Amino acid sequence: MSALRAPAYAPSRPTTPARRTRLTALDGGRAEGRRFAAVRAPLQARTATPFLVLCGALLAAALLTVLVLNTSMAYGSYEMSRVQGQSNRLAQDIQIKQQSLQAAENDLARRAERLGMVPNAGTQMLDVSAAVAATTPSAEAGQ
Template sequence: MSALRAPAPLPERRGDPTPRRAPLTAVEGGGGRRLDAVRAPLQATSGVPFMMLCALVLVTALLSALLLNTSMARGSYEMSRLQREVGLVAQDVQEVQAQLREAEASLPQEATRLGMVPAEDMTMLSVTDRAVVAGVGQGS
């Protein structure tokens, strides 16, 4: 890189608000190459906003996972409670069905104990015809 000599800036003209700069010239002994002015390199931007964004995404993902896990655990406890309740209800239904079968089995003995006798000739009513169907035997 060759050293440059920057001439003093030109004085401002009275009607022109923007200052003018003189072109850069090469120092003697610079090989006679033409020099061009280049833009200054961009200043390095801070990585803090990107890191904050990454941290925010990470925290949001962790909180979402925590809330999802918590709700799943709550649902699991609720499901196990309901399964226990269904088991208890099924046991109650089985007990009632067993009592019903016992009552059905002891029904003829209980009717005899109360003095009831089997009917010899049954009479039935037809609901659709509103008629009496007589003489239907027990053996049929």
């Protein structure tokens, strides 16, 4: 190892200029008709932070609104599909029951004959208070 010392100065690095903020003058300063206007108005730095926060908030609100609308539309679609399926099943059940009722009505006379029943020629009414049996006018006219 040698006894030489390192130089006391650091090698120079290329420096980049610092980013300067935009400065605007405040109200005040030199005005027409004033006698003492030797001092300029102080400069105030303006930042873009409030604007960026506002843009971010609007973007987040828009995305949240779209998410909520999309979710509710999807839920409504599934609900409508479920109700339509249920409606179709009920319509099929009604149609099947109507067909079986029609078949039972058509088969009623044949089943009654098989049981030994005969068709009624006329209708009679019973008057319980007078204990009298009366026939309907259509049955009297036919006799």
